[in-house]
Amino acid sequence: MNADLTNLLYLVTIVTFVLALRFLSSPKRARQGNLLGAAGMLLAIAVTLAQDGLDNFSWIAVAMAIGAVVGIVGARSVKMTAMPQMVALFNGVGGGAVALIALAEFHNLAREAGGLAGEESVSILLSALIGSISFSGSLVAFAKLQELLSGRPIVYPRQQYVNGAILLVALTLGIAIIAGAEGDALVVGLILAAAVFGVLFVLPIGGADMPVVISLLNAFTGLAASAAGFLLHNNVLIVAGALVGASGTLLTLLMGRAMNRSIANVLFGAFGSVQATTAAAAGADGRSVRSTSPEDLAIMLSYARRVVFVPGYGLAVAQAQHDVRALAELLEAKGVGVLYGIHPVAGRMPGHMNVLLAEANVPYDQLKEMDEINPELAQTDVVVILGANDVVNPAARTDPSSPIYGMPIIEADRSANVVVVKRSLSPGFAGIDNPLFYDPKTSMLFADAKQALEQVALAVKKL
Amino acid sequence: MDSLLVFELTILVLSIFLGIEVISKVPTMLHTPLMSGTNAIHGIVLVGAILVAGRGGGDTLTRVVGFCAVVLATANVVGGFVVTDRMLEMFKIREPRKPDS
Numbered sequence: 283m284n285a286d287l288t289n290l291l292y293l294v295t296i297v298t299f300v301l302a303l304r305f306l307s308s309p310k311r312a313r314q315g316n317l318l319g320a321a322g323m324l325l326a327i328a329v330t331l332a333q334d335g336l337d338n339f340s341w342i343a344v345a346m347a348i349g350a351v352v353g354i355v356g357a358r359s360v361k362m363t364a365m366p367q368m369v370a371l372f373n374g375v376g377g378g379a380v381a382l383i384a385l386a387e388f389h390n391l392a393r394e395a396g397g398l399a400g401e402e403s404v405s406i407l408l409s410a411l412i413g414s415i416s417f418s419g420s421l422v423a424f425a426k427l428q429e430l431l432s433g434r435p436i437v438y439p440r441q442q443y444v445n446g447a448i449l450l451v452a453l454t455l456g457i458a459i460i461a462g463a464e465g466d467a468l469v470v471g472l473i474l475a476a477a478v479f480g481v482l483f484v485l486p487i488g489g490a491d492m493p494v495v496i497s498l499l500n501a502f503t504g505l506a507a508s509a510a511g512f513l514l515h516n517n518v519l520i521v522a523g524a525l526v527g528a529s530g531t532l533l534t535l536l537m538g539r540a541m542n543r544s545i546a547n548v549l550f551g552a553f554g555s556v557q558a559t560t561a562a563a564a565g566a567d568g569r570s571v572r573s574t575s576p577e578d579l580a581i582m583l584s585y586a587r588r589v590v591f592v593p594g595y596g597l598a599v600a601q602a603q604h605d606v607r608a609l610a611e612l613l614e615a616k617g618v619g620v621l622y623g624i625h626p627v628a629g630r631m632p633g634h635m636n637v638l639l640a641e642a643n644v645p646y647d648q649l650k651e652m653d654e655i656n657p658e659l660a661q662t663d664v665v666v667i668l669g670a671n672d673v674v675n676p677a678a679r680t681d682p683s684s685p686i687y688g689m690p691i692i693e694a695d696r697s698a699n700v701v702v703v704k705r706s707l708s709p710g711f712a713g714i715d716n717p718l719f720y721d722p723k724t725s726m727l728f729a730d731a732k733q734a735l736e737q738v739a740l741a742v743k744k745l
Numbered sequence: 746m747d748s749l750l751v752f753e754l755t756i757l758v759l760s761i762f763l764g765i766e767v768i769s770k771v772p773t774m775l776h777t778p779l780m781s782g783t784n785a786i787h788g789i790v791l792v793g794a795i796l797v798a799g800r801g802g803g804d805t806l807t808r809v810v811g812f813c814a815v816v817l818a819t820a821n822v823v824g825g826f827v828v829t830d831r832m833l834e835m836f837k838i839r840e841p842r843k844p845d846s
Contacts, residue, residue, distance in 0.1 A: 302782060303764075303768060303783070304767050306782060307772065309775065309833075312775060313833035316785075316829045320830075323789065323826070326789060327792065330795045336799030337799060337802065338799050338801065338811070339799070342799060345798070345812045345815035345819065348816050349820040350823045352824070353820040357823070357824040357825075362831075365828065368824070372784055372820065372821050373787075376790055376818065378814075379790045382794070382810050382811075383793045383794055386806070387797050389806050389807055401750050500780060500783060500784055504786075508757060512753055514796055515749065517753075518792060519789055519790065519793055521757075522786050523787060523790075525760055525763065526784075526787040527764070533776060626773055631780060632776035632777060633774055633775060633776035633779075636773075636774040640836050646774070
């Protein structure tokens with residue numbers, strides 16, 4: 283296949299990718315868009331396999347078969363609640379692939395007469411560096427979300443200096459490559475140093491900030507793919523990588539804004555490590571909480587005019603999305619107005635709660651974003667908080683010393699009654715004490731969200 | 746700087762602007778599928794992986810490294826699209842709910 287035809291067909295792939303992203307602006311066509319993107323991807327792969335001068339087809343076929351099986355099994359078997367870490371994992375392997383492409387291409391080009399051109403060596407530096415950081419960083423993010431590693435920030439003295447030194451080693455090796463030094467060991471060393479940097483870069487970031495990290499690493503893999511496109515002179519890699527890079531960067535900034543924190547603070551603030559001690563102390567200072575029973579909650583809900591559910595990660599962990607919908611339907615049958623207040627960073631990924639509740643067939647028109655629900659809360663009888671914590675913490679509004687001060691929250695404390703369904707009084711993922719729990723109009727139902735909702739639903743039926 | 750590089754830089758910059766433009770229209774509700782969908786799209790590195798794996802000739806290092814790159818990139822592509830499809834499947838249009846009996 284000649285180069286012009288190849289590039290024309292790659293252009294078709296690019297169009298399908300852009301349309302796939304465009305179709306994501308409405309839930310109606312989003313799925314078709316994804317299928318269109320997959321078709322475009324298939325076209326690009328077929329076109330690539332039809333290139334002149336390729337051999338090793340049997341190796342490539344075996345490798346693709348292995349990758350496809352891993353991908354399908356992984357993606358099919360994962361539970362909806364574990365989606366964020368699965369996305370992190372797939373992101374990581376993409377980054378790893380780019381780093382390996384850089385190594386193989388360096389090896390190939392170095393053997394050819396004339397060696398590397400300047401921009402090729404810059405592309406090798408960038409794709410090996412960014413790809414490898416994305417690979418190891420995503421694996422750490424995966425391990426944190428899967429709770430193989432502690433979700434708390436892992437910090438040690440002089441962390442920034444150590445990270446800086448390792449990054450410097452990687453860059454020095456890269457500069458040696460650009461200066462014309464040869465030897466595969468240089469690229470291997472660069473990849474290893476970048477991988478260590480990726481691990482150390484993500485370790486000190488708390489579990490609650492993992493969505494931001496995954497989004498950023500997604501952007502990294504995109505940019506690494508673009509760099510590989512410069513290396514291989516391949517348009518579809520450049521464009522697709524740039525689209526992903528732009529998307530990941532934009533999402534990262536949006537999430538930072540939703541938490542009212544700068545991206546630098548998220549990445550380097552080791553958020554949640556210092557506050558753990560103050561939270562523990564505050565829990566012991568004698569303030570009392572009121573606890574309630576599923577039966578009392580059932581009565582309170584049944585006689586309310588409006589109930590707002592505020593879901594958080596606890597709902598996802600307990601797999602309680604179907605139970606909340608079942609309870610909501612029982613209440614609606616009794617004439618209670620039910621809404622859901624969704625904080626933009628509730629759960630572990632932006633929009634995570636929307637996906638879960640959509641899985642449980644909750645109608646979209648009941649899902650209200652933070653800015654829509656807040657003005658309604660003063661006229662709400664009961665707010666039920668299901669496994670959410672930091673996103674309803676009034677300290678964000680009232681306590682300038684709180685680490686989350688200034689973060690926009692769902693103002694649950696404005697409603698007439700608040701019920702918090704939570705397993706214990708322990709602080710949330712960010713490790714910050716929540717004064718809402720000690721508010722006189724708050725009652726706590728200490729239980730797993732799923733069991734609690736089942737019991738409440740049973741009690742509502744009996745009324 | 747040769748003209749090919751200038752051309753490629755032009756494509757890069759325009760694509761970034763296009764990306765920002767398209768993505769800023771995606772509602773928060775769909776941000777998780779967006780992250781997952783773009784994750785699948787950067788699986789396009791499979792194209793690069795196939796090229797390096799196929800062009801190496803009989804060279805062992807290229808074969809082995811290329812092989813690994815193809816495995817990883819394929820997992821990225823296939824897993825990415827399947828996960829995104831599973832998420833978006835949940836946003837299907839529903840029939841009006843029947844009243845509870």
